Amino acid sequence: MVGPISIIDYLQTLRGPNMGCAPCICKHCLFWWSxxxxxxxxxxxxxxxxxxxxxxxxGEPPRTYWTNWETDQAxxxxxxxxxPTLTCPHFVKYKGQQVKECLDANVSxxxxxxIQCSIVDxxxxxxxxxxxxxxxxxxx
Numbered sequence: 001m002v003g004p005i006s007i008i009d010y011l012q013t014l015r016g017p018n019m020g021c022a023p024c025i026c027k028h029c030l031f032w033w034s035x036x037x038x039x040x041x042x043x044x045x046x047x048x049x050x051x052x053x054x055x056x057x058x059g060e061p062p063r064t065y066w067t068n069w070e071t072d073q074a075x076x077x078x079x080x081x082x083x084p085t086l087t088c089p090h091f092v093k094y095k096g097q098q099v100k101e102c103l104d105a106n107v108s109x110x111x112x113x114x115i116q117c118s119i120v121d122x123x124x125x126x127x128x129x130x131x132x133x134x135x136x137x138x139x140x
Contacts, residue, residue, distance in 0.1 A: 025091070028093060043087075048076065097111070104131060105119045
């Protein structure tokens with residue numbers, strides 16, 4: 001592991017796998033929540049490509065606890081087992097978001113100042129503002 005770890009993290013590495021994938025590290029990351037993760041949906045998918053579990057544990061029998069175990073041996077978290085993970089280099093602990101009303105849509109404002117807006121993503125901020133001004137002029 002890189003950087004400081006908690007005593008719980010350390011003890012988990014001694015015990016081996018944890019039951020259940022629910023505490024996925026990605027779901028605690030700012031970039032997962034704001035849909036800006038450079039690895040897409042899941043750090044484990046990227047890790048399966050660059051550091052496959054089966055290559056890191058050569059000589060061990062395959063894990064057969066899940067339906068598609070024959071094709072998913074490269075993944076570190078499958079079939080109810082979450083193996084000790086390292087956070088990705090982009091990991092930032094998620095501390096929540098604020099939802100605020102904007103001109104044409106509600107926006108999410110994240111702890112790093114990033115604003116997520118469905119209107120900006122589809123037509124852009126300038127067009128949204130023009131629409132708003134047109135509606136204001138039509139009201140007068």
